[in-house]
Amino acid sequence: MRSDALPQAKPGLELEELEGIDEVVVIDGEGQRCVSLNLTAAAVLEMCDGKHTAQNIANEITQASGADSVQVEADVAALLAELTQYQLLES
Amino acid sequence: MSQILNRHWLVAGELVAITAPESMMQMLAPLLALYPDGSTGTPTPSIAFSITRQGDRWRLDSNGIALWQDVDGGNIIAALELSLYRQVVAAIMPALCSIHAAAVANSDGTVLFAGISGAGKSSLCTRFLLAKWHYLSDEFSLLAEDGTIHPFPRPLQWECLTHPAFTHEKMLGSGCFTRGFYQFIDQQGAPRTSQLWLPNLVAQRPSRLRMVVLPRYDPNAQHSMVPVVRSVAISELATLLQQPIGLSDAIQTLHHRLPRDCRFMRLTFRDVHQVTIDCAP
Structure with missing residues (x-):
């Protein structure tokens, strides 16, 4: 996915945070299936609103975490690819 | 009369x-x-x-x-x-939620074998009953709020009269089972016999859940048993609940009820006799 792409989560996804273990289950009601994510991945998915570019998402995470921006950009790109693979993003 | x-x-x-x-x-x-x-x-x-x-x-x-x-x-x-x-x-709702799983227990606690039909639940259940574990259920595993599994010991019923992994001689000779039958007429009008296996060691009380195994029988696969992340296991178990609650409620219910020290394992097996379980805390 290009850094100026505008990833958008599939409509109707529900995120269920599992208290105390930093894991989130995403429910795809349309597909009647669940996908498990860690909190970071879930936060990225929530930012996939069709308005944030992949670069915007990486910038926000860099600001919030103070992590190395190059590494964050690579991680976000890899994560978006995985979310696409799990059919959680609009194609 | x-x-x-x-x-x-x-x-x-x-x-x-x-x-x-x-x-x-x-x-x-x-x-x-x-x-x-x-x-x-x-x-x-x-x-x-x-x-x-x-x-x-x-x-x-x-x-x-x-x-x-x-x-x-x-x-x-x-x-x-x-x-x-x-x-x-x-x-039994909402006190107990029923999971499509077999359950057996030893002195350490209960192990669930959870999965869809054909995953190998009954075979695994039988294998451990033959090893003198106690029987709770082969189909309805009842999870309470305190993380225990309550017994629902219906008789084991195999789809076929004979099981490739367990001969009748072995079952009866083990001293672990009694056999029962009932006859009925199937939808095509043919007489059928339903064979019931009654475990002799049946759990009488709820027992704390220690491990959930997500099995898959595959005659061509290598044997493997690997840990599964809790949320992944909960995602799968949520689809196996036998009561009409939505996935969202099912996930939260399972998360709150499954003990925090419960272990989750994914098992692939081709020979049920090779499967071993250690559920000690």
């Missing part, structure tokens, strides 16, 4: 009453053999069945509602069995 009997059983804590002629009660006996007697000190039954003879037909009623009529008594037994499981699973 057959004598009319009225008997009570405690099925997963629910008081079940059955009124039936003695001949039908004898046919029912293997299906109900593993449930505690409920005839003493308990209140009005929450689930009641009545089997009566009307002309050449048998009639099954439950709580005043007609369920089935048939000339074949075996079909009445089959209908009662199906309705019994449905009503018990509905009645």
